[in-house]
Amino acid sequence: MDKGTRRAPTGDTVYISVVGGGAAPEAERETARAVGRLVAEAGAVLVCGGLGGTMEAACRGARERGGLTIGILPGTERSDANPFVDLAIPTGLGEARNALVVRAADAVIAVAGEFGTLSEIALALSTGVPVVGIGTWELSRRGEPVDAFERFDDPDVAVSAALALAASRREEKLAP
Amino acid sequence: MDKGTRRAPTGDTVYISVVGGGAAPEAERETARAVGRLVAEAGAVLVCGGLGGTMEAACRGARERGGLTIGILPGTERSDANPFVDLAIPTGLGEARNALVVRAADAVIAVAGEFGTLSEIALALSTGVPVVGIGTWELSRRGEPVDAFERFDDPDVAVSAALALAASRREEKLAP
Amino acid sequence: MDKGTRRAPTGDTVYISVVGGGAAPEAERETARAVGRLVAEAGAVLVCGGLGGTMEAACRGARERGGLTIGILPGTERSDANPFVDLAIPTGLGEARNALVVRAADAVIAVAGEFGTLSEIALALSTGVPVVGIGTWELSRRGEPVDAFERFDDPDVAVSAALALAASRREEKLAP
Amino acid sequence: MDKGTRRAPTGDTVYISVVGGGAAPEAERETARAVGRLVAEAGAVLVCGGLGGTMEAACRGARERGGLTIGILPGTERSDANPFVDLAIPTGLGEARNALVVRAADAVIAVAGEFGTLSEIALALSTGVPVVGIGTWELSRRGEPVDAFERFDDPDVAVSAALALAASRREEKLAP
Numbered sequence: 167m168d169k170g171t172r173r174a175p176t177g178d179t180v181y182i183s184v185v186g187g188g189a190a191p192e193a194e195r196e197t198a199r200a201v202g203r204l205v206a207e208a209g210a211v212l213v214c215g216g217l218g219g220t221m222e223a224a225c226r227g228a229r230e231r232g233g234l235t236i237g238i239l240p241g242t243e244r245s246d247a248n249p250f251v252d253l254a255i256p257t258g259l260g261e262a263r264n265a266l267v268v269r270a271a272d273a274v275i276a277v278a279g280e281f282g283t284l285s286e287i288a289l290a291l292s293t294g295v296p297v298v299g300i301g302t303w304e305l306s307r308r309g310e311p312v313d314a315f316e317r318f319d320d321p322d323v324a325v326s327a328a329l330a331l332a333a334s335r336r337e338e339k340l341a342p
Numbered sequence: 343m344d345k346g347t348r349r350a351p352t353g354d355t356v357y358i359s360v361v362g363g364g365a366a367p368e369a370e371r372e373t374a375r376a377v378g379r380l381v382a383e384a385g386a387v388l389v390c391g392g393l394g395g396t397m398e399a400a401c402r403g404a405r406e407r408g409g410l411t412i413g414i415l416p417g418t419e420r421s422d423a424n425p426f427v428d429l430a431i432p433t434g435l436g437e438a439r440n441a442l443v444v445r446a447a448d449a450v451i452a453v454a455g456e457f458g459t460l461s462e463i464a465l466a467l468s469t470g471v472p473v474v475g476i477g478t479w480e481l482s483r484r485g486e487p488v489d490a491f492e493r494f495d496d497p498d499v500a501v502s503a504a505l506a507l508a509a510s511r512r513e514e515k516l517a518p
Numbered sequence: 519m520d521k522g523t524r525r526a527p528t529g530d531t532v533y534i535s536v537v538g539g540g541a542a543p544e545a546e547r548e549t550a551r552a553v554g555r556l557v558a559e560a561g562a563v564l565v566c567g568g569l570g571g572t573m574e575a576a577c578r579g580a581r582e583r584g585g586l587t588i589g590i591l592p593g594t595e596r597s598d599a600n601p602f603v604d605l606a607i608p609t610g611l612g613e614a615r616n617a618l619v620v621r622a623a624d625a626v627i628a629v630a631g632e633f634g635t636l637s638e639i640a641l642a643l644s645t646g647v648p649v650v651g652i653g654t655w656e657l658s659r660r661g662e663p664v665d666a667f668e669r670f671d672d673p674d675v676a677v678s679a680a681l682a683l684a685a686s687r688r689e690e691k692l693a694p
Numbered sequence: 695m696d697k698g699t700r701r702a703p704t705g706d707t708v709y710i711s712v713v714g715g716g717a718a719p720e721a722e723r724e725t726a727r728a729v730g731r732l733v734a735e736a737g738a739v740l741v742c743g744g745l746g747g748t749m750e751a752a753c754r755g756a757r758e759r760g761g762l763t764i765g766i767l768p769g770t771e772r773s774d775a776n777p778f779v780d781l782a783i784p785t786g787l788g789e790a791r792n793a794l795v796v797r798a799a800d801a802v803i804a805v806a807g808e809f810g811t812l813s814e815i816a817l818a819l820s821t822g823v824p825v826v827g828i829g830t831w832e833l834s835r836r837g838e839p840v841d842a843f844e845r846f847d848d849p850d851v852a853v854s855a856a857l858a859l860a861a862s863r864r865e866e867k868l869a870p
Contacts, residue, residue: 175428181420211429236429242445242469242788244357245515252351253387253412253429255446260770260786261645262617269418270431281644281666284657288637293418293613304658305636314633339421418612436594436610437821441790457842460833461816468809469789480834481812490809527780533772563781588781594797594821596709597867604703605739605764605781607798621770622783645770691773 175234180210180332182325183271185286186220186279186302194220194278197300197321199227201275204325206233210332213238213270215263216247216254220277225250238267265289272332275324276302276315291315296331300324351410356386356508358501359447361462362396362455362478370396370454373476373497375403377451380501382409386508389414389446391439392423392430396453401426414443441465448508451500452478452491467491472507474500527586532562532684534677535623537638538572538631538654546572546630549652549673551579553627556677558585562684565590565622567615568599568606572629577602590619617641624684627676628654628667643667648683652676703762708738708860710853711799713814714748714807714830722748722806725828725849727755729803732853734761738860741766741798743791744775744782748805753778766795793817800860803852804830804843819843824859828852 182205186198202224205212212228214221216237225235229250237251240263247254257263264282268274268289273296276287283302290297297315305312318324358381362374378400381388388404390397392413401411405426413427416439423430433439440458444450444465449472452463459478466473473491481488494500534557538550554576557564564580566573568589577587581602589603592615599606609615616634620626620641625648628639635654642649649667657664670676710733714726730752733740740756742749744765753763757778765779768791775782785791792810796802796817801824804815811830818825825843833840846852 177421177425234429236431238431243515244446245353249353253410255412255414255431255442257442258445258788259442259614259790260617261641262611262614262787264641265612265614265617266431266433266435269434270420278659281640285637285640285644288633288640289613289616292633292637301660304661306656306658307630308653309656339419434612435614435790436793437817438611438787438790438793440817441788441793454835457816457820461813461820464809464813464816465789465792468813477836480837482832482834483806484829485832529773529777586781588783590783595867596798597705601705605762607764607766607783607794609794610797611794618783618785618787621786622772691771 175211180208180329180336181213181271182210182328182332183213183267183274183286184220184224184277185215185267185274185283186224186277187283188215188217188219188221190219190223190278194301195223198223198277200321201277201300201325202227202229202233203231204321206231208325208329210329211236213267215239215267215282216251218248220279222248222250224277236270238263238270261285268293268295271295272335273298273328275300275328278302287315294335296328296335298324298328298331351387356384356505356512357389357447358386358504358508359389359443359450359462360396360400360453361391361443361450361459362400362453363459364391364393364395364397366395366399366454370477371399374399374453376497377453377476377501378403378405378409379407380497382407384501384505386505387412389443391416391443392427394424396455398424398426400453412446414439414446437461444469444471447471448511449474449504451476451504454478463491470511472504472511474504474507476500527563532560532681532688533565533623534562534680534684535565535619535626535638536572536576536629537566537619537626537635538576538629539635540567540569540571540573542571542575542630546653547575550575550629552673553629553652553677554579554581554585555583556673558583560677560681562681563588565619567592567619567634568603570600572631574600574602576629588622590615590622613637620645620647623647624687625650625680627652627680630654639667646687648680648687650676650680650683703739708736708857708864709741709799710738710856710860711741711795711802711814712748712752712805713742713795713802713811714752714805715811716743716745716747716749718747718751718806722829723751726751726805728849729805729828729853730755730757730761731759732849734759736853736857738857739764741795743768743795744779746776748807750776750778752805764798766791766798789813796821796823799823800863801826801856803828803856806830815843822863824856824863826852826856826859
């Protein structure tokens with residue numbers, strides 16, 4: 167499928183960013199891959215940070231279902247992208263590119279992840295991009311849990327939730 | 343062709359950024375459209391700033407030949423993209439996104455353009471991205487012309503030159 | 519003191535970023551003001567996001583002790599800065615400027631705060647900038663607390679800890 | 695004077711960015727140094743890209759007159775700043791930081807310079823920041839000179855012109 171043809175995005179295409187660790191254990195990579203497949207099956211474009219681990223697994227899954235994948239890279243070289251990125255954007259912004267990974271999306275799906283992932287969750291929440299989590303960070307403040315986003319164990323349910331949130335957000339933006 | 347299928351990019355795909363004015367007279371838009379067609383016919387991805395004028399015309403031309411187009415937008419809304427952008431990346435960086443339009447490319451083709459275009463030419467020249475010009479800025483310093491990039495009138499010759507420069511640069515990067 | 523003279527920074531000057539909510543209740547603003555005073559008393563430059571709430575209170579405190587304050591603003595207008603910012607840098611990067619607030623610092627002190635603050639904590643942790651918290655976010659993953667940074671209630675202790683962490687980091691950087 | 699005291703900036707303080715080559719011949723460095731002195735004598739803050747050559751010379755001149763200097767660096771390390779930078783902001787944005795050097799200023803003074811300097815001139819012109827040139831780039835398009843900014847040989851006249859342009863721009867912004 168890699169070099170075949172695939173559906174081109176249109177103005178209605180949904181963009182889903184999958185964020186997670188650049189180095190991730192097998193189980194997380196399998197989850198990310200399943201997420202990638204489901205995102206592609208829904209006809210959405212998969213955006214990520216373009217590197218390895220969770221990002222690579224998500225792109226791989228999307229590719230397996232003929233989806234289109236974008237990698238927004240921290241460095242200046244397109245060759246930093248994992249082999250399942252279709253379109254690599256080398257930003258040269260370092261970690262500041264995390265803000266772009268979030269801005270590019272109608273919704274963000276966080277799969278586990280480290281502090282970089284936490285920054286993407288937080289940037290999404292602070293700029294109104296909906297977030298869905300799978301086995302990722304939990305937040306609290308002064309001992310009080312802050313339930314800022316929905317969490318799921320099942321990739322299928324998580325992707326459905328993310329797509330629903332993305333659709334709602336689009337409608338809000340279009341509303342007069 | 344808009345909603346059809348098209349070749350997916352691979353690791354060998356060349357990226358060409360077309361830069362020019364957001365408002366451009368008919369003749370410049372026709373030139374940009376011809377450039378877009380030629381870029382797509384060569385199997386290259388067309389990158390641009392995503393807005394109107396030259397950018398829109400270039401994307402339109404690329405679409406007419408089944409090419410893939412990326413718009414790296416200054417604002418935060420994907421809907422700012424012209425209708426011929428396949429993949430819109432809203433950066434929210436304002437004019438600082440000009441650096442990203444340049445970084446994303448193996449070579450830049452400047453079609454006429456205003457000061458924003460001049461900044462993209464200059465950013466490309468200062469970071470080693472080859473530039474080809476069509477009816478665009480001429481530079482001199484203390485009365486001495488500075489021939490920093492090749493100029494052509496014919497879109498066909500300009501695109502061929504840009505593709506050759508892009509290929510040379512890739513080889514240099516791959517060289518040990 | 520506002521228009522008076524103050525010590526100029528030198529190559530050895532420490533930079534401390536104070537991050538927190540743009541709208542903050544009185545108690546948090548008082549904490550931030552105390553932090554600002556202590557940062558200035560230590561001869562450190564106070565960096566922040568330049569806006570209101572916690573940022574303004576921290577700058578105010580620093581000013582009261584003759585300190586120098588820098589505001590790294592998300593917008594393009596210097597006039598967005600709070601009145602206690604000495605040097606305002608309008609970035610026009612939106613929330614992506616959070617990465618710059620963190621990069622500018624030898625250590626970050628988080629006073630309470632919302633999701634933007636969380637993103638700054640996370641960006642600091644992911645790029646190796648030490649963080650100290652006062653009444654701010656607590657992190658956990660899959661039910662397990664992640665103690666990624668020290669927390670204090672007393673501004674005095676928090677600032678001392680931040681200065682010590684900043685000094686250690688500097689030494690590490692200078693080590694061969 | 696280096697470690698002494700100097701006037702603190704206020705809300706009315708003017709910011710002048712001096713842009714030019716990171717490696718510059720003696721004559722250009724002397725010009726930049728004279729510019730730096732004059733900027734400081736006028737009570738303006740001197741902003742630059744923080745590195746060597748013209749930037750260093752301008753900062754040195756400003757320091758000699760007790761002025762305050764800001765270096766907005768492309769890399770992530772404050773230690774990249776030249777020794778005459780008072781406040782170093784390591785952005786980690788690479789050449790995209792050129793946009794920030796321009797945004798920080800009420801007016802830009804270009805002293806000679808290479809392509810990076812040209813990008814700063816162009817970014818200033820495209821975002822409405824006034825530019826004054828000394829021995830720097832000349833622009834034309836299709837054989838027609840484009841006189842987009844004033845040029846002077848004498849640093850004294852150039853700085854006066856820049857200050858006047860900065861004042862006009864401020865008034866425009868304040869006008870209802």
